[in-house]
Amino acid sequence: MTESVLKFIGRFGDCDWLTGNCYYFAVILRDRFGGVICYDTSCGHFVTRIDDIYYDYSGVYNPDRPDAVVEWSRLKAHDPLQYGRVLRDCVENNTI
Numbered sequence: 518m519t520e521s522v523l524k525f526i527g528r529f530g531d532c533d534w535l536t537g538n539c540y541y542f543a544v545i546l547r548d549r550f551g552g553v554i555c556y557d558t559s560c561g562h563f564v565t566r567i568d569d570i571y572y573d574y575s576g577v578y579n580p581d582r583p584d585a586v587v588e589w590s591r592l593k594a595h596d597p598l599q600y601g602r603v604l605r606d607c608v609e610n611n612t613i
């Protein structure tokens with residue numbers, strides 16, 4: 518599976534996924550390959566976990582602190598304040 522995920526990621530070239538769009542890339546990967554959207558609370562970055570491997574726009578993602586990566590569906594219970602900020606600023610993109 519890893520090879521097909523990496524080939525798919527390579528098709529996106531130089532798209533700018535670092536300016537608040539990492540959530541949407543995680544959605545694309547989840548919709549295409551399954552898996553679970555996760556949020557790395559240590560650096561504020563969305564990734565997709567597929568078969569216990571994390572991926573983002575650059576390919577395989579190796580978090581500096583694996584214990585800080587939380588499933589997006591559980592972040593609200595984990596840290597309600599952070600969840601609210603991330604929802605507003607990244608998912609809903611209401612920073613303008």
